Amino acid sequence: MNLFVLLKTVPDTVEELTVAADNKSLDAEWLRFKLSDADEHAVEQALLLKERAGGKLTVVALDAPELDDSLFTVLAKGADRVVKLAGDLGNLQSFSAAALFAAFLKGEADPPPADTLILLRSQAMDDLEGEIGPVLADCLGLPYVGVVTGVQPDGGTVTVTKEFAGGLRGEFALPTPAVLGIQSAEKPPRYVPIAKVRAAMKSAALETVDVTPPEAGARFPIEKMYKPEAAGRAEMLEGSPEEVADRLVELLAQQSLI
Amino acid sequence: MSKGILILAEHLKGELSDITFEMLGAGRTLADALGAPLHVALVGRGSAGLASRLGAADKVFVVDKPELELPPAATMAAVLGSLIEKQQESLVLVGWTNLAMGVGSVLSARSGLPLVNFARALRVEDGAVVVTSQLFGGKIFSDVRLADGRGIVSVSSGAFPADAGRSEKAPAVEAVDVAVEAPKITFKKYVEPAAGDVDITKQTTLVAVGRGIQTQDNISMAEELAEALGGAVCGSRPVIDQGWLPLTRQVGKSGMSVKPRLYLALGISGAPEHVEGMQGSQMIVAVNTDAKAPIFDVAQYGVCADALEILPVLTEKIKARHG
Numbered sequence: 001m002n003l004f005v006l007l008k009t010v011p012d013t014v015e016e017l018t019v020a021a022d023n024k025s026l027d028a029e030w031l032r033f034k035l036s037d038a039d040e041h042a043v044e045q046a047l048l049l050k051e052r053a054g055g056k057l058t059v060v061a062l063d064a065p066e067l068d069d070s071l072f073t074v075l076a077k078g079a080d081r082v083v084k085l086a087g088d089l090g091n092l093q094s095f096s097a098a099a100l101f102a103a104f105l106k107g108e109a110d111p112p113p114a115d116t117l118i119l120l121r122s123q124a125m126d127d128l129e130g131e132i133g134p135v136l137a138d139c140l141g142l143p144y145v146g147v148v149t150g151v152q153p154d155g156g157t158v159t160v161t162k163e164f165a166g167g168l169r170g171e172f173a174l175p176t177p178a179v180l181g182i183q184s185a186e187k188p189p190r191y192v193p194i195a196k197v198r199a200a201m202k203s204a205a206l207e208t209v210d211v212t213p214p215e216a217g218a219r220f221p222i223e224k225m226y227k228p229e230a231a232g233r234a235e236m237l238e239g240s241p242e243e244v245a246d247r248l249v250e251l252l253a254q255q256s257l258i
Numbered sequence: 259m260s261k262g263i264l265i266l267a268e269h270l271k272g273e274l275s276d277i278t279f280e281m282l283g284a285g286r287t288l289a290d291a292l293g294a295p296l297h298v299a300l301v302g303r304g305s306a307g308l309a310s311r312l313g314a315a316d317k318v319f320v321v322d323k324p325e326l327e328l329p330p331a332a333t334m335a336a337v338l339g340s341l342i343e344k345q346q347e348s349l350v351l352v353g354w355t356n357l358a359m360g361v362g363s364v365l366s367a368r369s370g371l372p373l374v375n376f377a378r379a380l381r382v383e384d385g386a387v388v389v390t391s392q393l394f395g396g397k398i399f400s401d402v403r404l405a406d407g408r409g410i411v412s413v414s415s416g417a418f419p420a421d422a423g424r425s426e427k428a429p430a431v432e433a434v435d436v437a438v439e440a441p442k443i444t445f446k447k448y449v450e451p452a453a454g455d456v457d458i459t460k461q462t463t464l465v466a467v468g469r470g471i472q473t474q475d476n477i478s479m480a481e482e483l484a485e486a487l488g489g490a491v492c493g494s495r496p497v498i499d500q501g502w503l504p505l506t507r508q509v510g511k512s513g514m515s516v517k518p519r520l521y522l523a524l525g526i527s528g529a530p531e532h533v534e535g536m537q538g539s540q541m542i543v544a545v546n547t548d549a550k551a552p553i554f555d556v557a558q559y560g561v562c563a564d565a566l567e568i569l570p571v572l573t574e575k576i577k578a579r580h581g
């Protein structure tokens with residue numbers, strides 16, 4: 001198969017997020033970027049497909065600080081080629097990201113070969129003005145299904161499992177080439193020993209392609225960004241584990257929960 | 259005349275989803291404040307019969323065609339695009355749900371109307387609509403102003419009360435024939451959740467574990483506590499995705515919605531997709547090492563500590579109490 005995975009990092013929310021002085025964006029100085037869970041799952045799903053059906057896996061990532069380690073990890077896991085789209089990407093919006101990915105993919109082959117599957121995260125917590133996948137698919141004139149948790153290619157079609165809610169899922173069939181928004185891979189993302197990543201760093205190279213983001217600009221002004229107010233926050237129980245546990249037992253007993 | 263507000267009704271397996279009524283309630287308030295008509299797009303094969311329940315709207319446009327069985331986002335966007343043009347709608351509300359995911363994005367890209375995702379609050383200010391969204395796993399809020407009230411808003415589940423959108427009134431209904439290309443994507447079948455495991459929606463006590471539980475082995479500690487409490491263990495998405503608990507135990511957007519008397523959240527950050535599945539719990543207690551974790555915004559009681567340290571001590575004390 002002709003497999004692509006498209007990656008875009010998100011801020012790590014384990015770190016403290018600080019609103020910048022303009023009150024409209026996050027303070028970049030304190031941000032750490034990482035691949036989102038769904039990005040990791042998209043990579044895993046592509047690796048599973050490659051193992052099953054053979055073919056070539058190309059990973060395309062929008063450049064970001066501290067990205068290279070993640071990309072070498074992807075190479076160590078089994079990607080054949082990794083391309084960084086670099087340039088003045090700044091605070092790239094979803095639709096601009098979709099346009100950059102679309103331009104790259106069209107440059108590879110237009111139209112793409114029939115056995116092409118393009119995988120990317122279904123959505124991410126910074127997609128304020130929309131998801132990348134469905135817009136990318138629209139640019140390329142390809143079918144798209146999102147929130148996918150299973151992928152079964154079969155000749156010129158692919159059958160996918162999409163999540164609804166309450167544990168209910170649905171199966172859809174679509175012709176390839178196609179774009180899939182991956183929510184979870186069929187298996188947990190694999191672990192790759194650091195030694196293999198180091199080996200990839202020595203033996204393989206990341207390609208860089210310079211791109212100019214489209215002149216999309218802000219489609220709407222963010223008036224302000226702020227942290228949730230402290231109102232309505234939990235009553236915090238302090239003390240040693242012993243003291244906290246005693247207090248919890250007391251509270252649960254009051255509610256006749258024990 | 260003021261331009262209208264259009265809501266995309268969401269339905270699955272012949273039933274309207276709660277998000278439809280949540281959007282209807284929110285839309286009614288906006289429509290009244292703006293002096294605009296409130297419309298609903300009811301799209302899909304066999305959907306016409308659901309129109310009578312949408313009385314909170316002024317009018318329901320029904321697009322019920324055989325080829326529209328669970329139509330893909332692009333097809334949905336085409337139907338909405340055509341309705342917007344014909345009816346001169348200025349604001350469109352869609353659910354930020356797995357089902358409608360992508361509809362707003364494609365509609366925005368094609369129509370040039372701005373889309374705002376993750377909306378949790380909406381207000382009218384001088385004819386503009388201000389949308390408050392929750393970003394970055396719930397850690398940051400943003401306000402976006404849609405000048406002239408024009409745009410597409412993707413509304414988070416559970417942000418507005420569903421009851422406000424339910425009405426006994428009979429709405430005006432109009433069948434509309436929209437020409438759309440037959441979708442390339444075909445719906446095959448539903449895959450039901452596996453039966454046989456514990457039904458977490460029926461438990462009075464749930465011990466919920468998140469990524470903070472760190473390893474599969476640590477789950478047994480949570481199981482011991484659940485047993486002492488007479489409840490069951492459930493988890494957030496990363497725990498299920500790791501295969502540490504079965505899919506039937508997932509709480510949240512894609513998983514189950516639960517309302518136990520006690521929900522003990524251990525090492526769960528409180529992302530909106532998790533919170534929508536558990537915010538109806540009577541008592542929520544959260545243990546998290548991050549004092550800023552959004553879970554503390556929905557919990558009544560919080561402990562800023564290592565869940566792995568609290569767990570065994572709490573289990574021992576509860577066991578001791580039972581004697």
Ligand SMILES: Cc1cc2nc3c(=O)[nH]c(=O)nc-3n(C[C@H](O)[C@H](O)[C@H](O)COP(=O)(O)OP(=O)(O)OC[C@H]3O[C@@H](n4cnc5c(N)ncnc54)[C@H](O)[C@@H]3O)c2cc1C
Pocket residue numbers: 037123124147183356395467468469470471493494495496497508509510511512513514524525526527528529530531532535545546547548551563564565566
């Ligand atoms: C379409 C879609 C559907 C989704 N559906 C769901 C769903 O159904 N259910 C769901 O849960 N999520 C769902 N998600 C994912 C959701 O966005 C979050 O990624 C997820 O809920 C985070 O899980 P978590 O809180 O366990 O992990 P994290 O967000 O990583 O949080 C882990 C927390 O543990 C704390 N911690 C770490 N170590 C310890 C310790 N020793 N003691 C105590 N605390 C500790 C950390 O401070 C952190 O707050 C969905 C996302 C999307 C986009």
Ligand SMILES: Nc1ncnc2c1ncn2[C@@H]1O[C@H](COP(=O)(O)O)[C@@H](O)[C@H]1O
Pocket residue numbers: 134144145146147162266267268269270301302327328329330331332334356357358359360361
């Ligand atoms: N409002 C809605 N009511 C019913 N089904 C919908 C609605 N919006 C989207 N869908 C379905 O959700 C899926 C969209 O998939 P995706 O291609 O991932 O956007 C398709 O199965 C659609 O039929």
